Amino acid sequence: MNPTLDLRDLHVSYAYTTAVRLLSLDRVTPFWPDLGLRIDGVEEVKTAARRCFRAEIELEALEDDERDHDGMLAVHIAAFLADVERTQGTTAAAQIRAWIEERFFVLEQEPDWRTLWHVLVAWLPRRKEHRVASFGLPLGKIAKLFEIARAWAETADALDRRIAEAEALPLEGWDAEAYTAYRGDDPDLSPLTGLSLHLAAVAFERTWGAIQRLLSPVEMDALERWGQAEVLAHMDSISHHSAWIPPESRSLS
Secondary structure, three states: OOOOOOOHHHHHHHHHHHHHHHHHHHHHHHHEEEOOOOOHHHHHHHHHHHHHHHHHHHHOOOOOOOOOOOHHHHHHHHHHHHHHHHHHHHHHHHHHHHHHHHHHHHHHOOOHHHHHHHHHHHHHHHHOOOHOOOOOOOHHHHHHHEEEEEEHHHHHHHHHHHHHHHHOOOOOOHHHHHHHHHOOOOOOOOOOHHHHHHHHHHHHHHHHHHHHOOOHHHHHHHHHHHHHHHHHHHHHOOOEEEEHHOHHOOOOO
8 A cells, every 4th residue: 555645745754754653652552542543453553663664764874875765765654554554454554544644744734823823712711701802702602712712721731741741651662762763962852742733733623613613704803803912912923913814714614
């Protein structure tokens, strides 16, 4: 089984290598249900992922004139999917490919405005209702909006705690080897950063969908005005225009 996306696209190859690296780690295994992966042979998949990650490490160690990086990386990723198909069947391999290409890759491209709204939505319940209403949001909607925002803040906090607990596990066995290779000369780097960002994007996708279902287009305009005012008041380093919500993300229709 081969990828359906072009691995010569840097964004695609980065998504694949990041996802495979995560699947190889023991400390990521408890997160598989959160990723939507339902596969019986977890250890076999991890073994295939480790083989692919080791091949990537060896590839990076080669001199530039000794390698066709993109071509060789594509071979290793195809071999990973083939290993999963051989040991777990076509359905399992297709499930992993679909997760990487249709979920991990897509959500990895989360635009800047949306990551900013991760923060702004979490701030909502800390603000006075009448202050938010002053931007044009009806009080009857604000209570429900605050409920959605509180649920998002709680989800984000719980995710942060789970990631921190996973990071705190002793580095041993394969995870120690993988972390050493990933960090290189920077001990602060962590492969779990990619996991944290992905799971936050997954959770916020649900949150934003709830907001889209709640607010009318005019009310979404009011929410945008509130967000821009928050950026102006509390975020000196970015423009308030960063809180602009694109038309396609204002409603579900």
